[in-house]
Amino acid sequence: MNTRIVFMGSPDFAVPTLRALAAHYPVVGVVTQPDRPAGRGNQLTPPPVKIVAQELGMEILQPEKLRTPEAFAQLQAWNPGLIVVAAFGQILRPNVLELPPYGCINVHASLLPRWRGAAPIQAAILAGDKETGITIMKMDAGLDTGPMLSQKAIDILPSDTGGSLFQKLSALGGELLLETLPRYLGGGLQPQPQPVDGSTYAPMLKKEDGLLDFTRPASELERLVRAFSPWPGAYMTWKDAPLKIHKAHTQAGKREPATHTIVDGLPAIGTADGLLVLDELQPAGKKPMPGKAFLAGVRDWA
Numbered sequence: 001m002n003t004r005i006v007f008m009g010s011p012d013f014a015v016p017t018l019r020a021l022a023a024h025y026p027v028v029g030v031v032t033q034p035d036r037p038a039g040r041g042n043q044l045t046p047p048p049v050k051i052v053a054q055e056l057g058m059e060i061l062q063p064e065k066l067r068t069p070e071a072f073a074q075l076q077a078w079n080p081g082l083i084v085v086a087a088f089g090q091i092l093r094p095n096v097l098e099l100p101p102y103g104c105i106n107v108h109a110s111l112l113p114r115w116r117g118a119a120p121i122q123a124a125i126l127a128g129d130k131e132t133g134i135t136i137m138k139m140d141a142g143l144d145t146g147p148m149l150s151q152k153a154i155d156i157l158p159s160d161t162g163g164s165l166f167q168k169l170s171a172l173g174g175e176l177l178l179e180t181l182p183r184y185l186g187g188g189l190q191p192q193p194q195p196v197d198g199s200t201y202a203p204m205l206k207k208e209d210g211l212l213d214f215t216r217p218a219s220e221l222e223r224l225v226r227a228f229s230p231w232p233g234a235y236m237t238w239k240d241a242p243l244k245i246h247k248a249h250t251q252a253g254k255r256e257p258a259t260h261t262i263v264d265g266l267p268a269i270g271t272a273d274g275l276l277v278l279d280e281l282q283p284a285g286k287k288p289m290p291g292k293a294f295l296a297g298v299r300d301w302a
Contacts, residue, residue, distance in 0.1 A: 002082075004028045008088040010088055017086040018030070021174075021177065028059070072096065075096065085139065102185060108137060119202045125161070133151055136148070150179065160226065246281060
């Protein structure tokens with residue numbers, strides 16, 4: 001049984017899975033995205049998976065595109081029995097999917113077939129889902145359409161943000177993978193097709209998706225604030241500049257959509273069916289501040 005594993009992943013989400021794998025299996029190579037400019041100084045910054053792979057002394061491949069002959073030749077040289085993928089960020093072509101005898105398996109942050117795509121964590125909060133989880137699936141040529149090996153669900157709490165759910169699911173991904181691999185590699189676990197019904201799609205997020213539309217219900221806007229924290233972030237326009245909204249809650253009340261008011265000493269805004277009260281916000285060029293501190297520094301909110 002060839003248990004040589006190649007790991008493919010890039011962001012923080014993939015790190016617990018890589019560490020879990022490395023502690024129990026021979027990871028013979030890591031494929032991750034190229035270093036990218038980041039931060040205020042636009043410094044060339046390695047993806048989190050590369051940093052961990054270097055720490056663990058692993059061979060690393062960073063192709064701009066995995067489909068190049070050179071990248072595929074390196075994969076062949078590693079001779080993997082299995083490829084494990086977690087938030088890699090590139091589509092795998094058939095020649096890669098068919099390379100390892102055990103195929104390629106993916107650690108996906110939703111209960112498939114719900115929320116296929118790039119942003120399942122934010123989508124689940126935004127939709128008001130009561131639970132989400134991790135699916136371990138065998139990859140095929142479609143987008144998160146392959147047959148499933150295992151799933152584990154967790155509740156989405158009313159206080160959960162995109163960031164907090166990200167942390168829970170990234171840890172769960174590594175745990176569920178280690179529970180699943182022995183049975184799969186040993187032949188005791190066969191992939192099962194995803195249900196035909198219930199599929200939804202979570203597209204890649206853009207910064208402008210965080211703009212609050214106050215003609216929408218307050219409950220939906222409150223979920224957006226949580227779902228998009230810390231990224232891409234929720235915001236509105238205030239004095240011709242973006243005003244970031246970090247925390248908010250809903251409250252009964254009637255104001256015209258986008259009309260400013262004050263509730264219990266906090267800034268609030270009318271929506272389609274109630275008020276969105278701003279608990280923590282960040283004016284352009286300033287640090288995050290409580291709503292009361294914001295009101296203390298302005299005279300013309302309401």
